[in-house]
Amino acid sequence: METQHAKEILKHIEKYNEIVITMHINPDGDAIGSSLGLASFLQEVLHKSVCIYNESTFPTWLSFLKLPCAYYTNVQEIPFKNPLIITLDAGELKRFGEELITYIQDKKTICIDHHLGNTFFATEYTWADPSMSATGEMIGHIVFAYQEKTLESVAKALYVALSCDTGNFTFGNTNARCINMLAKLVATPIAIAPLREAMDNNWTQQKLHFWGKLFSEVRFSLDNKFAACLVPLSYFNEYGVTKEDLEGFVEQMRKVKNVRMTLLMREDIKENRPIVKVSMRSSGDDDVRSILMNFGGGGHKNAAGATLEGGLENNYQKIYSYVKQVL
Ligand code: 5GP
Numbered sequence: 562m563e564t565q566h567a568k569e570i571l572k573h574i575e576k577y578n579e580i581v582i583t584m585h586i587n588p589d590g591d592a593i594g595s596s597l598g599l600a601s602f603l604q605e606v607l608h609k610s611v612c613i614y615n616e617s618t619f620p621t622w623l624s625f626l627k628l629p630c631a632y633y634t635n636v637q638e639i640p641f642k643n644p645l646i647i648t649l650d651a652g653e654l655k656r657f658g659e660e661l662i663t664y665i666q667d668k669k670t671i672c673i674d675h676h677l678g679n680t681f682f683a684t685e686y687t688w689a690d691p692s693m694s695a696t697g698e699m700i701g702h703i704v705f706a707y708q709e710k711t712l713e714s715v716a717k718a719l720y721v722a723l724s725c726d727t728g729n730f731t732f733g734n735t736n737a738r739c740i741n742m743l744a745k746l747v748a749t750p751i752a753i754a755p756l757r758e759a760m761d762n763n764w765t766q767q768k769l770h771f772w773g774k775l776f777s778e779v780r781f782s783l784d785n786k787f788a789a790c791l792v793p794l795s796y797f798n799e800y801g802v803t804k805e806d807l808e809g810f811v812e813q814m815r816k817v818k819n820v821r822m823t824l825l826m827r828e829d830i831k832e833n834r835p836i837v838k839v840s841m842r843s844s845g846d847d848d849v850r851s852i853l854m855n856f857g858g859g860g861h862k863n864a865a866g867a868t869l870e871g872g873l874e875n876n877y878q879k880i881y882s883y884v885k886q887v888l
């Protein structure tokens with residue numbers, strides 16, 4: 562099944578010399594890893610001209626992954642006339658940002674994604690498979706459909722993608738197919754220890770103190786089945802940290818026994834108006850995506866997100882009213 566999709570996508574790619582890779586705004590480890598892995602493959606193996614576009618800047622916590630091509634945050638900078646656009650790790654156009662939506666209106670597009678609810682906006686081909694552990698796994702299937710071995714740069718980027726979206730191969734999406742892909746990446750070969758060092762042991766002291774503050778403020782409710790943490794904008798200045806330093810925090814709250822669902826809410830400002838970026842996590846049958854769909858969000862059953870207008874407390878109460886019905 563995946564080989565068939567991979568071959569179809571390779572056939573489409575063959576027709577273009579210039580390719581723009583893009584992924585959802587505020588890119589996570591899977592979005593970045595799958596983009597960089599695909600970019601390396603297209604450029605170094607298929608000899609295409611490639612660039613990556615995202616309106617968000619490249620996350621510094623992933624800077625140990627070397628960029629194989631230009632990374633633009635402004636669509637005007639893209640030097641190609643009529644490129645193929647490959648959109649990764651999201652199935653709704655709005656997740657790629659306003660500028661990208663306008664830019665791709667008259668262009669050919671392919672979408673590769675593992676979220677539920679793909680809207681099939683791509684003009685040439687959509688491969689949407691929620692059973693895939695990560696978009697990086699899907700890129701792996703493409704790369705290995707082309708040839709049995711791949712480059713170290715491709716394998717490293719895809720390892721990061723898989724590791725991030727599977728909680729380092731511990732979440733429910735870690736199936737045999739995912740582990741088979743992991744084995745192929747490791748056999749490339751890549752050295753795991755330095756990658757883990759770069760991914761795990763890179764905290765600043767500020768981040769440690771920031772997490773300490775947040776841990777002390779986690780709210781438990783609904784018989785301790787629900788844990789939530791609200792992060793005011795002022796904390797970032799106060800602790801000398803950035804929003805990147807929150808990466809992984811929402812998973813930490815689930816470490817507490819009996820907690821079934823976690824919620825992280827980060828205050829921000831967009832166009833002079835207060836907004837809240839929401840992340841929720843769960844396991845098994847507890848469906849956080851359904852809850853955040855009520856707020857225009859989405860994602861996976863056990864990991865979902867949304868962006869809401871307004872302040873922290875007000876939005877917390879709104880989300881809580883849905884959580885209460887489920888737990
Ligand atoms: P996170 O909480 O790490 O931002 O996101 C968890 C999952 O939900 C990821 O797969 C992410 O792509 C998805 N996600 C995050 N925010 C949104 C959103 O606003 N809309 C949709 N549809 N998915 C989201």
Ligand code: MN
Binds near residue numbers: 696726
């Ligand atoms: Mn993903």
